Amino acid sequence: MRSRRVELVTxxxxxxxxxxxxxxxxxxxxxxxxxxxxxxxxxxxxxxxPTRSPEPVSRVNADHVVLPPHLGDMLGGSSAGERYRLxxxxxxxxx
Numbered sequence: 001m002r003s004r005r006v007e008l009v010t011x012x013x014x015x016x017x018x019x020x021x022x023x024x025x026x027x028x029x030x031x032x033x034x035x036x037x038x039x040x041x042x043x044x045x046x047x048x049x050p051t052r053s054p055e056p057v058s059r060v061n062a063d064h065v066v067l068p069p070h071l072g073d074m075l076g077g078s079s080a081g082e083r084y085r086l087x088x089x090x091x092x093x094x095x
Contacts, residue, residue: 005072006080015088019065023092029065058091065091 012029019027059066067087071080 004080005070006084007070008067008084011081011084015065015067015084018085019088019092022089027065027088027092027095028063029067029088030061031069032059032066033069058087060091060094063095065095067091 008029008031016027016029019029057068065088067084071083073080
């Protein structure tokens, strides 16, 4: 069974409409341009770290909601679409 991967570009407009309906203001959602990992980060990528979250996180940048470029389905049953909604609403609360 392959995990499904959802790209932000496929759900971006729906998330912007959801945030507008919830908060009655316009939000712009942009893709987080993650830097290319260094060789040491790739080498130690399987090591758990208390300072590095294995989960993608949302953030805000001026008037923009910044979300990861893609998400995969979790083993616990939460879909990538649901996680995008939660990340977007959490970031919108910070604006």
